[in-house]
Amino acid sequence: MTTPDITRRIGASPRQRGSLDGNTCPDIFELSDGSFAVIGADRTAALDSKLPSDAGRSSDERIVVITRETLLRAKVDIPDV
Numbered sequence: 307m308t309t310p311d312i313t314r315r316i317g318a319s320p321r322q323r324g325s326l327d328g329n330t331c332p333d334i335f336e337l338s339d340g341s342f343a344v345i346g347a348d349r350t351a352a353l354d355s356k357l358p359s360d361a362g363r364s365s366d367e368r369i370v371v372i373t374r375e376t377l378l379r380a381k382v383d384i385p386d387v
Contacts, residue, residue: 313338
């Protein structure tokens with residue numbers, strides 16, 4: 307399986323959101339296969355047991371947290387369909 311390429315950033319860059327030192331840089335990218343990649347804090351250990359009963363996570367998946375601002379500023383770049 308070929309790893310897709312990053313085609314574009316979704317939303318504002320970390321610098322545009324006020325991260326000047328590069329230490330807090332949640333980000334969202336669209337990939338060439340149409341999926342999305344997210345950079346965020348790994349909170350799997352803290353949130354795994356709190357998932358709703360109809361949610362699941364495989365061993366190669368992580369629960370990643372991004373800031374509210376990151377997602378809201380990305381909304382303009384996310385298509386409705």
